[in-house]
Amino acid sequence: MLVLAAALLAGNLYVIAHLADEMRQGQIFRIIFFHVPAASAAMIGSAVALVASVLFLVTKNFKYDALAVSVTEVGLAFLAVNLVTGSIWARVIWGVWWAWDPRLTSALICWILYAGYLILRQALEEPTQRATFAAVYSIFAFTDVPIVYFSIRWWRTIHPQPVFFSKTGSFPAEWGRAFGLNMLAIFLLYAALTKIRLRQEETQREIDYLRRTVHAF
Amino acid sequence: MRFLGQVMVITMKDLRAEMRTKEAINASFAFALVVLLLLSFAFEPTEDTMREISGGLLWIVFTFAGTLVLNRSFARELPNDCLDALIAAPIPGPALFLGKAMANFVLILAVELVALPVFGIFYNVRWTRQFWPLMLVVVLGTWGLTSIGTIFSALTVNIRLREVMLPLLVYPVLIPMLLGAMRLSALLVSGQAVTGDDTIWFKLLFGFDIIFTSLALVLMDTVLLG
Numbered sequence: 001m002l003v004l005a006a007a008l009l010a011g012n013l014y015v016i017a018h019l020a021d022e023m024r025q026g027q028i029f030r031i032i033f034f035h036v037p038a039a040s041a042a043m044i045g046s047a048v049a050l051v052a053s054v055l056f057l058v059t060k061n062f063k064y065d066a067l068a069v070s071v072t073e074v075g076l077a078f079l080a081v082n083l084v085t086g087s088i089w090a091r092v093i094w095g096v097w098w099a100w101d102p103r104l105t106s107a108l109i110c111w112i113l114y115a116g117y118l119i120l121r122q123a124l125e126e127p128t129q130r131a132t133f134a135a136v137y138s139i140f141a142f143t144d145v146p147i148v149y150f151s152i153r154w155w156r157t158i159h160p161q162p163v164f165f166s167k168t169g170s171f172p173a174e175w176g177r178a179f180g181l182n183m184l185a186i187f188l189l190y191a192a193l194t195k196i197r198l199r200q201e202e203t204q205r206e207i208d209y210l211r212r213t214v215h216a217f
Numbered sequence: 218m219r220f221l222g223q224v225m226v227i228t229m230k231d232l233r234a235e236m237r238t239k240e241a242i243n244a245s246f247a248f249a250l251v252v253l254l255l256l257s258f259a260f261e262p263t264e265d266t267m268r269e270i271s272g273g274l275l276w277i278v279f280t281f282a283g284t285l286v287l288n289r290s291f292a293r294e295l296p297n298d299c300l301d302a303l304i305a306a307p308i309p310g311p312a313l314f315l316g317k318a319m320a321n322f323v324l325i326l327a328v329e330l331v332a333l334p335v336f337g338i339f340y341n342v343r344w345t346r347q348f349w350p351l352m353l354v355v356v357l358g359t360w361g362l363t364s365i366g367t368i369f370s371a372l373t374v375n376i377r378l379r380e381v382m383l384p385l386l387v388y389p390v391l392i393p394m395l396l397g398a399m400r401l402s403a404l405l406v407s408g409q410a411v412t413g414d415d416t417i418w419f420k421l422l423f424g425f426d427i428i429f430t431s432l433a434l435v436l437m438d439t440v441l442l443g
Contacts, residue, residue, distance in 0.1 A: 057439055112389045120386060123376045132443030133372050136436050140365070140390050143428060 033179055035085040037186035038078045039107070045075035045190060046114070050142040053135035062205065065131035068138060069121060070197035072114050074190055079111045113141040127208070223308040227316020228323075234293065235324060241289040242324055249282040249332040253339055262340045271342060272403025276395055278332055279355075280362060283325045284384050287366035290321050291374040300374065310438035318367040318433075326359050346408035354405060357422040358398035361429065365390055368433040371440045390429075397421040 049071045056064035086104065087097050098104065120137055124130035235241060256274055260266050294300040303313060333355075337344045344351065366387050373382045397418035404411055411419070 109389055109392050116386050116389055120376075120382065123378060123382055129375075129443055132439060136368075136372060136440055136443070137386065139436065140429070140432065143432070 031085050031089045033182045034186070035082060035089065036179075037183040038082040038085065040183065041186050041190040042075045042079040042082060042110075044187075045071045045078065045194075046110070046142055049075065049138055053138040053142075056131060056135045062127075062131060065135065066198055066201035066205070067194075068135065069118075070194045070201060072117055072138070073197055074193045076111065076114045076118065077193075078186075078190060079107065079114065083107060083111060117141060127205075220309070220312055223312040224315045224319065227308070227313055228319045231290070231293075231317060231320035232323060235289075235320070241286045242328065245282045245285045245324070245328045246331060248285055249278050249328055250335060252278045252281055253332065253336055257339055262342075267340055267342050268407040269403065271336075271340070271344075271406040272399040272401070274340075275333070275336060275402050275406070276358065276399045278336070279325070279329050279359070280388065280391065280395065282328050282332065283359070283362050283366065284387070286321055286324045286328070287363070287370050287387075288380060288383055290317055290367060291370045292379065295374065304441050310441050311434040313441070314367060314371075314433055314437040317371075318363050318430075321367055322360060322363040325363060326356070329355055329359060342406060343408070344406045347405040347410060350411060351402065351405040353419075354398055354401045354422070357419075357426055358394055361394035361398075361422065361426050362387075362391060364426065364430045364433050368437060368440060371437070394422060394425045397425070 049068045052064045052068035052071065055061070056068065083104075086107075090099065091097050117134060117137055121130055121134050124133055253274075256278075260270060291300065294303060306313075308316075333344060336342065366383070369383055369387050369390075373379045373386065376382060400415065401411060401418050401422075404415060
């Protein structure tokens with residue numbers, strides 16, 4: 001899966017580099033091909049984390065806990081990519097690295113919430129307690145995520161209006177294909193990284209089990 | 218009705234225990250005063266500055282002081298296995314949550330109602346012009362702080378670095394509430410009425426309180442027994 005994601009990304013980079021310049025924004029518009037998919041991937045990731053957390057609380061099966069932490073950790077990285085690429089774009093287009101409008105602020109809050117999730121996990125040593133409390137926190141944290149999505153519609157904002165679902169934006173047809181492919185590539189990358197992290201969690205549990213078996217804990 | 222009776226038992230127990238020693242509430246008062254003092258060094262309290270920062274300043278003071286009370290809430294139950302006794306008691310988890318939350322609410326509200334006049338005096342702000350709307354904002358915001366703080370207090374009671382973990386976890390989750398409360402407070406403290414677009418903040422506060430209180434009621438048993 002990782003190979004497929006890498007291949008798609010490499011191919012797409014070639015396509016994106018050769019797209020014509022956008023009228024008003026110059027070269028920097030190409031960053032949208034990474035900025036938006038990273039955000040979408042992180043959003044879907046946090047939804048998966050919520051489902052995994054709820055499923056863990058209901059079934060007490062640790063594979064859901066492993067899924068929750070893997071998805072959240074990778075999501076944190078992708079959200080960071082989102083924030084950084086957004087900052088770079090903002091510096092070029094708006095002249096500032098950061099602006100405290102609702103959309104940006106909510107994305108940052110999201111990032112801090114999920115960092116808090118990981119810090120909470122670190123502070124809890126007993127595996128069952130760690131999984132349970134992390135799941136509870138994840139449910140609380142997830143309620144912030146809709147605010148990120150809807151804030152662009154609820155509050156006055158300087159963030160560009162969504163391009164796909166509104167009448168005022170414009171997105172040339174030839175970009176659509178490159179955008180879609182890049183989106184797929186980034187989602188695949190997300191899935192591949194999550195799988196790697198999941199395997200780490202499983203291995204950790206196996207090691208803990210073996211340790212307990214030989215009373216080496 | 219029985220549920221309410223159980224909630225009241227917990228609330229009165231906590232309030233009685235707090236009133237006898239007054240540890241948390243004194244520390245909270247003192248901390249609020251210190252923060253107000255420190256922040257006065259940060260700004261020149263002119264009319265214009267105050268109009269801009271009053272809302273934010275007030276809610277930072279309230280949140281920091283509130284955290285002291287919230288930390289004590291479940292930490293108080295640790296010695297002598299009181300927490301185990303509470304978990305073993307024949308009251309449902311939600312009743313325990315509501316009881317503790319209401320006790321914390323009363324305590325934090327008391328601290329805030331003392332901090333407000335002090336704020337008015339130190340910063341030369343006439344904050345009573347929109348008194349009842351301001352009180353509504355204070356009550357809604359404090360309930361948001363309390364409900365989230367209480368369940369996270371239960372979550373963090375047994376982990377190391379509890380004093381640090383509680384603020385670290387609570388403040389980000391509180392941000393939507395703080396956003397609404399700060400903007401509304403800034404308007405109301407400077408004497409303006411809340412009109413038009415700004416009423417969305419009231420809806421936000423209501424919605425926030427309802428959503429998170431429900432979530433906390435549902436998850437309290439998991440946190441206590443997990």
